[in-house]
Amino acid sequence: MSSHLHHFRVWRGDDTKGELVDYPVEVNEGEVVLDVIHRLQATEAGDLAVRWNCKAGKCGSCSAEINGRPRLMCMTRMNTFDDEEIVTVTPLRSFPVIRDLVTDVSFNYTKAREIPSFTPPEGVAPGEYRMAQVDVERSQEFRKCIECYLCQNTCHVVRDHEENKEAFAGPRYLMRMAELDMHPLDAHGNRAVEAQEEHGLGFCNITKCCTEVCPEHIKITDNALIPLKERAVDRKYDPLVWLGDKIFRRSGS
Numbered sequence: 001m002s003s004h005l006h007h008f009r010v011w012r013g014d015d016t017k018g019e020l021v022d023y024p025v026e027v028n029e030g031e032v033v034l035d036v037i038h039r040l041q042a043t044e045a046g047d048l049a050v051r052w053n054c055k056a057g058k059c060g061s062c063s064a065e066i067n068g069r070p071r072l073m074c075m076t077r078m079n080t081f082d083d084e085e086i087v088t089v090t091p092l093r094s095f096p097v098i099r100d101l102v103t104d105v106s107f108n109y110t111k112a113r114e115i116p117s118f119t120p121p122e123g124v125a126p127g128e129y130r131m132a133q134v135d136v137e138r139s140q141e142f143r144k145c146i147e148c149y150l151c152q153n154t155c156h157v158v159r160d161h162e163e164n165k166e167a168f169a170g171p172r173y174l175m176r177m178a179e180l181d182m183h184p185l186d187a188h189g190n191r192a193v194e195a196q197e198e199h200g201l202g203f204c205n206i207t208k209c210c211t212e213v214c215p216e217h218i219k220i221t222d223n224a225l226i227p228l229k230e231r232a233v234d235r236k237y238d239p240l241v242w243l244g245d246k247i248f249r250r251s252g253s
């Protein structure tokens with residue numbers, strides 16, 4: 001097995017101050033960035049803080065910025081870098097740093113709590129819910145989300161604009177609203193208009209940066225945000241659509 005010393009540059013610090021620190025670290029064939037960060041912890045930087053769990057791209061914990069690009073450390077293979085290329089690892093930029101590579105992602109939990117949960121139709125008992133396969137399949141894509149928050153971190157609406165965070169739910173949670181809005185049995189009401197008026201859907205100008213960084217390859221913009229915007233416009237400005245929606249679509253039948 002071949003191995004070499006690779007030049008890593010890792011952000012070290014806390015919520016008060018920090019700096020990039022250079023480390024030469026051994027890299028073996030087949031390794032990913034997270035392996036190298038773990039070796040760094042085991043050798044030169046025993047107190048390096050890093051969040052991870054599965055090392056299989058499924059828990060969404062090891063999100064960081066690698067050479068400025070938001071990625072999962074466990075899914076970034078070392079053989080995608082030249083041997084001489086410096087690998088810079090920094091914490092997610094849109095969330096406050098706790099220490100080193102660990103950020104406080106509670107913004108996302110706050111936004112998740114603001115979305116009313118699925119509202120079952122009246123008069124239909126659990127077990128009696130019926131929906132078409134096509135509707136099941138449409139929302140299946142969104143349920144692949146591993147809550148890594150790379151999309152939330154990347155979206156320019158909040159990336160350098162702390163002041164927008166209160167009004168904007170971010171792509172992951174607008175996608176959740178789209179999923180519920182597409183659900184034929186959800187009786188909550190106008191989720192698309194709610195997304196527009198209460199969760200900042202209008203801030204999104206469909207740049208697709210969120211889609212580009214999603215490790216689950218969910219087409220966040222094309223399949224969730226754009227349809228949600230279209231539905232918001234339809235419902236808001238077409239009284240017949242709105243009325244029909246109220247009377248027929250939400251009847252629970």
Ligand code: SF4
Nearest residue numbers: 155204206207208210
């Ligand atoms: S498409 Fe919308 S939500 Fe996604 S990154 Fe762009 S502005 Fe943000």
Ligand code: SF4
Nearest residue numbers: 145146148149151214
């Ligand atoms: S939608 Fe994709 S990028 Fe966003 S949190 Fe879910 S898995 Fe991560």
Ligand code: FES
Nearest residue numbers: 054055060062074
């Ligand atoms: S450690 Fe679970 S996604 Fe990377």
